Amino acid sequence: MDGKVFYSWSAQEQLNPVEVVTGEGATFTDAQGKSYLDFSSQLVYLNLGHQHPRLIQAIKDQADTLTTIQPAFKNSTRDELARLIIEAAPGERYSSVFFTNGGAEATENAVRMARAYTGRRKVMSAYRSYHGATPTAIDLTGEPRRWKNEPTDAGVLHFFGPYAYRSPFWSSSESEECERALAHLEQQIILEGADTIAALIMETVVGTNGVLVPPKGYLPGVRALCDKYGIVYIADEVMVGFGRTGTMFAVENFDVEPDLITFAKGVNSGYVPLGGVIMSREIAKTWDEIPYHGGLTYSGHPMGCAPGVETFAVFEEEKILERTRDLGERVVRPRLEAMKEKYKVIGDVRGLGLFWAIEFVKDRETREPLVPFNAKGDAAAPMNAFAAYCKENGVWPMVNANRAHVAPPLIITEEDLNRGLDVYEQAIAQL
Structure with missing residues (x-):
């Protein structure tokens, strides 16, 4: 049957x-x-x-109050989770959260935002990465799951990130790996045409493809290159955000502030599907007077946001x-x-x-x-x-x-x- x-x-x-x-x-x-x-x-x-009893109770309480409301309406649970996320985000540059249903949609919308903000098309991502299974996200992915799905987005470029144990740059130390990886990245930016590149997206700590912790200085170097060439720096924190590396966001380990941060997974431990994009004030104001051309039926679903709000309380108290x-x-x-x-x-x-x-x-x-x-x-x-x-x-x-x-x-x-x-x-x- x-x-x-x-x-x-x-x-x-x-x-x-x-x-x-x-x-x-x-x-x-x-x-x-x-x-x-x-x-x-x-x-x-x-x-x-x-x-977790407190996350379950948060879902029950929200269900008793309001099970769902479409994203064009204001909702106090959604507002509170956005406030908590911005308060926890590293640095002072962030102002807004665009909610999605998961990590892949967060990737899609972060890229859409970067392209609209810069007026450019190309997006760079690393080999040995995973960014999701939707069209642009899977093309950004730098591992075998991409192969049977490509091409879906002709604007995607891949580069080699640092991997000290199996250095693609023949490095003999972490400092050498950092220096050579950044030199490689800058050369690719130049040769691809810096003014054609909208964004660079990286997992802060590469997840499924090896738990690759970047060497000291590498992510600040990426931040500097993005600033130099007007490229939006997107940190993919879908897997490593919300405490996985011992800080709320993994970028805090490396003293760097991206322009956009994608998240999902740990925001509410997956009890109800939820993800999003943390937006810098500079990028968010692009749509102060014109519409943002993107949206999702269940964006910021109250049943997903409620355990997200409770997650912050559990993190603090426990x-x-x-x-x-x-x-x-x-x-x-x-x-x-x-x-x-x-x-x-x-x-x-x-x-x-x-x-x-x-x-x-x-x-x-x-x-x-x-x-x-x-x-x-x-x-x-x-x-x-x-x-x-x-x-x-x-x-x-x-x-x-x-x-x-x-x-x-x-x-x-x-x-x-x-x-x-x-x-x-x-x-x-x-x-």
């Missing part, structure tokens, strides 16, 4: 999805009663964990940022560095807050990846075995290419964090 779910990014007849029936805190439970420690926060959005930084530096970093010393299959570990990557290699000297780029079938067997071991032992991992990521809910207990790392280490030993 027809009437089944069609799953994203999947060959339908090869699937056997786990049925999840409930969750609590950092764990979720399947239909057979087996519980898993959620080391991926689902798709790195469940920052406050499963079934000291989420402080505990994220503490667990990242006191527990995760030393444990992963000790694993690297112990197991030759680990080439590199890197991260911030509760967002880390373990990169596996066949050979430490050559840095050959444990599995090849875009590996499938038998070629991906070692990483599939790692993931299978974790799941068998009650930890749901985040695995991509030759890496395992550590991205649990920010409310995870220290005991559970260590338990998850124990299982990761056991799985690594099997490799």
